[in-house]
Amino acid sequence: MYLSTSRAADIAGDTPAPKGPLRAVPGTVFALGLVSLVTDVSAEMVTAVLPLYLMAGLGMTPLAFGALDGLHQGATALLRIAGGRIADRTRRRKLVAGAGYALSAACKAALLAATTPWSVAAVLAADRTGKGLRTAPRDALISLSCPPRLQGRAFGVHRALDTAGALLGPLAAFGVLWVAVDGYEAVFTVSCCIAVLGVVLLALFVREAPAGAPGAAPAAARAPLPPLVTLLRLPGLRRLCLTAAVLGLFTVGDAFLYLLLQRRLDLPAGYFPLLPVGTAAVFLLAAVPVGRLADRLGRRRVFLGGHVLLLGGCLLLLAPVPAGAALVVAVLALLGLFYAATDGVLMAAAGPLLPAELRTTGLAVLQTAQALARFGGSLLFGAAWTLWGPGTALGLASGGLLLSLAAVAVSGGMRGPRAGGAS
16 A cells, blocks of 8 residues: 555665655655545535634624634644644654544534534634644654655645645535535534544554654754753744744735635625635645745745735735636635645745754744734734725735735845755
8 A cells, every 4th residue: 555654764765766746755645645635625614614604694793703713823823832742752743643633523513513603713712722733743744754855845745635625625515505405514514524534544544753764853962951942042943933923924814815805706605615616726736846846946935935926816806906707716826826835835944954853843833933923913904804994904914914025035034054955
């Protein structure tokens, strides 16, 4: 079976990788990709209907939705560090990740009992707790499974499989809403069943990274310092955290962009779940090529370029252009390319900087910095929308993102040691 880790010895010996982007990564990446694919089908079924369910169905205001979207992004971000420390101390990254996946699966069932905006918010907070626990251990398993020169490609392959789930999830939600009488409850029920399948796949096919894995950096000398202090003394990680936080503060959440598109087009509610499909399709097609490009050109350039693309999408929504198919295609394409150029690329940039025994914690610190910034950004965007309207809110966010990009570019915020051409 190709999901086995039979190629680990070849990679560890640095033998030339077979031709083609998919055969250049170990089976662990594919196994985790399949788990993420199934889990994302489940998660995106809920995410695709959530904005309209909360704002149109349950009467939530834009400010309250901004708070909830921020909670979705980062209110439980500190749990990423706790999960990372547990995984590094116990060397049981698979177990910690599995607990996170299982918690999120249970939350899909709990949505069936949530009937008010803030009971939904409580369930989503628990779901984000699961995501916070699993994300860093999962990314550490990917990072430790391949050498630094292939980190961008490995994360690109994983994100492509992950995004296939993000593509299928909204389509599944659309199909359920089309045929079900009580549409939202049916979506939550199907989502729960699929999430359970993801947990089963993780248990059966994902293997723990062994000692001396090919992606392991030389062990750091033992020092009488707490792990977080040791990590934050690494200049490269500090720069990455600051860059991710500054840019994350002005990153407009895709849920807000979809709501803006829906308003511009006066799109019927039943078709709203199809908007994330366009983003996911572009992300799916671009994830592997962009990951390979980041390995060659430099992960800093690709990461910053992704935020330039997001800025372009925001400016298109602000521009007085006709509200038609061309606008939808352009905005969704730019948003998909933004995710392809930033999500896995940031983790690939951080992995080679971190010693193996602190890999999960280090990735969790970086993810937490970004998530907390996006939490604050969602609150600010929701407040600006409520006070001054969506156009002004988007204009302020675009201006802040432009200034942040200029500051990071001038300061060299992501520059660090080169690892196989991947600085």
